[in-house]
Amino acid sequence: MWRVKSLDAILATAQKKSLHRSLGAFQLTLLGVGAIIGTGIFVLTAAASQKAGPGMMLSFVIAGAVCAVAALCYSELAAMAPVSGSAYTYTYAVMGELLAWMVGWALILEYAVAAGAVSVGWSGYVMGLIENALGFDWPDALQAGPAWSMNGFIPSPDFSAGIINVPAIVVAMAVTFLLMRGTTESARLNAILVVIKVAALTAFIVLTLPVIKSQNFTPFAPNGLFGEYSGMGIVGAAASIFFAYVGFDAVSTAAEETKNPQRNVPIGLIGSLGICTIFYLLVAIGAVGAIGAQPVLGADGSAVQPGSPAFIAACQLAENANQLVCSNEALAHVLREINWPIVGNALGTAAMLALPSVILMMIYGQTRIFFVMARDGLLPEAFSKVHPKWKTPHIVTLFTGMAVATAGALFPVGQLADISNSGTLFAFFMVSIAVLMLRVKEPNRHRPFRTPLIWIIAPLSAAGCAFLFWNLPHDAKMVLPIWGGIGLVVYLLYGYRKSHVGRGLVEVPELHPDAPPGPVPPMPGAPSPTDKRED
Template sequence: MWRVKSLDAILATAEKKSLHRSLGPVQLTLLGIGAIIGTGIFVLTAAASQKAGPGMMVSFVIAGAVCAVAALCYSELAAMAPVSGSAYTYTYAVLGELLAWCVGWALILEYAVAASAVSVGWSGYVLGLIENGIGFDFPDLLSAGPTWSMNGFIPTPDFSAGIVNIPAIIVALAVTGLLILGTTESARVNAILVAIKVAALTVFIVLTLPVIDTANLSPFAPNGLFGAYSGMGIVGAAASIFFAYVGFDAVSTAAEETKNPQRNVPIGLIGSLAFCTVFYLLVALGAAGAIGAQPVLGAAGQAVQPGSPAFVAACALPANAEALVCSNEALAHVLRVIGHPQVGNALGTAALLALPSVILMMIYGQTRIFFVMARDGLLPEGLTKMHKRFKTPYVVTLFTGVAVAIAAALFPVGQLADISNSGTLFAFFMVSIAVLILRKTDPNRKRPFKTPLVWIIAPLSAAGCAFLFWNLPHDAKMVPPIWGAVGLVIYFAYGFRKSHVARGLVEVPELSPDAPVGPVPPMPGAPAPGSKEERD
């Protein structure tokens, strides 16, 4: 279980069974921006306001700080090992197969659930646009999934708010089809969507900052720093908002499809994160200052979690009809309230067009985690099957897309984001530890990008991830143990025995300790080197 796969073997295997390298630094940075700016700012602004009020601006800073130190750790490992697999690959090389499996399994949860959350966020904007733009009232029962609560270890649904989210299913499956067409085609579409998204947020900032009323920012932290219970307050909002930053992780999963990854991966990671952080703070300030961001209260005057049955009941009250925290299309709602309904509809249209770019990157990242785990023998190798025409791993992409659509149909956006964060924070924690261990065990390896002040930055990253995980809502913290237990059953039933490392398979013969010196003679009956038979 503690066997490691050397970085040399990982790199050599990637060269032998590599994905096509087609992404440059600009495309990679745009992919990062496309993955980062999305549901976190278009949709989760409302959920963050419910937890922290205007204090969500501090939450953005806390989450961004943790993400920044994690990004520095990721950059070092991604530049050293420019292959698909992200934190899973790094952990395999440093901490061993069992922990690598746990990280990979957590990343599968992160990406799939994140894609589902963004699909639900897209649904809120498209439904708001339909209602406000053309006046059609979409059936409530088909526009949202049920709300969920944990009864011990058993999730319990409440169907009063809705049964199934039809628009979320449609967008998840549409993006899946685009990804099957190919990486380069997806990146080109994404570049257009990123431009639309950035333009829409710029217009929002220009219209809201001049009308900020400082009275709307008071009380600044109505639920305090930590809140009355887990998941509330400024820190609880930071744990949820962390979801808005994690898109940079998807950049590292694209390392194997990047030209000159030692240079371009750090550029994509840090550049996209810095660009997006500025936008987040300006948009959050504009939203809270323009119309207020105070949370709604439960029937007994208590703080309530966004997405909970008590929250849904509070938002149904006429007095809360205009509250930012109750909107499923927060930014468009702000513009309509301050007297720009047509611009609000236009922003809703921009979100309608742009949010699929985030879904694209989340499904993209998840399929590449599946791909590399299957390539290592921990999952069935049939998952690595490539489409003959499009040269993409279509089997695992289709499987992922269906799973994403099902989750998007049945869960609210806030709960999906918190569940995704639980897997993300675990993976980031392991990366932070891996950087330190590798500095000790392999200090002489070439590091195209070195984490500055690593003995300060990496521990800060690990501690920050653990701190935010602890402040997630209780239900979200319960998911990783259950998901992890299922993963361990699969690992010991299949991966433990089928792992290529366990079976002694050396995919690159030059790395075998008993490899012969000099040219290897051809097998009897083998085609001549360079002949048509060999190529076939």
């Protein structure tokens, strides 16, 4: 279980590709801003307000700081091994197969559930746009899934909010079929979507800051720093808001194409995180100051988790109908409340256009994790098969899309984001440990980018990820060990016996999605399959 996949074998792919180094610090920063700004700020503002009230502004700072140190650790490994597989690949090379499997299994949770959360967020904005701009009232039962609570270890649904989120299913499956046919974003389309997102948030800031009322910031932290219950308070909101920063790894994975990565990668990472944090803070200040962001209370006067049955019941009361925390399209709702309905509808349109691209990239990332694990023999070979005409891993893409659609259909966005964060934080925690272990095991290996102050930054990253995980809601924290237990059973029954490394298969991983399935023959000059050393 502790067998490792030689880093030399992993690096062989990068050596074959030899990408041109053309990106500077400015281009990297723009790349990061485009990847980060998206779902979280459009969708999670309401859930963060329910947890922290106006104090969610501090939550953005805490989450951004943890992301910054995690990103620096991630960058060193991404620059050393710029190949598919993300944290799974790095862990395989350093900590061994079992932990790599657990990280890959957690990344499945991250990507698929995150895509489901974005689908629900898209649904909220589209439904708001249809009802406010067109005057059509979509049935409540078909625009939201049930609220869930844990009855011991058994999830219990409450159908008072809705039964199934049909628009979330539609957008998830539409994106899935596009990916199966091989349609991906072009650089030009991505640039247009970045401009749309930034313009929408800028318009929001410009229109809300002049109407700020100081009394809307009091009380600043109604649920305190940690909150009475797990996942509440300013820190609990930071654990949820971490979702709003996921995407910074786009900068890390571009390290191989970066000029002077030792200088430009940290500038791109910290610069993009800094810009996004300022944007997020200004949006939060505008939303809170314009209409207030105090949490709604349960029937007994206690704080309630967003998405819970008690929260749904509170939001159905007439006096809470226009509260920010109860909105499924928070930013558009704020603009409508301050008498800018046309701009609010325009912002909803911007979210409707931009969010499917986020779903696309998350499902794409999920399928490639599946693909790499199948190519390593840890999952069935069917997951690595490519369509003869479309040249895409169509089986695993369809499987992933159906899982995303199911999550989006049945769960509220806040709970999906928290569950996704549990997988993300675990993966980043493992990366933080892996970068330290590799410094000890192979101190002389070439590192295009070296994490500065590694013995300070990496422990801070690991501690920060563990701290945020601990402050997730109890239900979200429970999902990770249950999911991990299922994964361990799958590994012991299948992956342990079928692993290519365990069977002594020597392969150079050609991880492009168009590659044929199965092991790739050794490169010329590589040891034979009977040689103990892997290349």
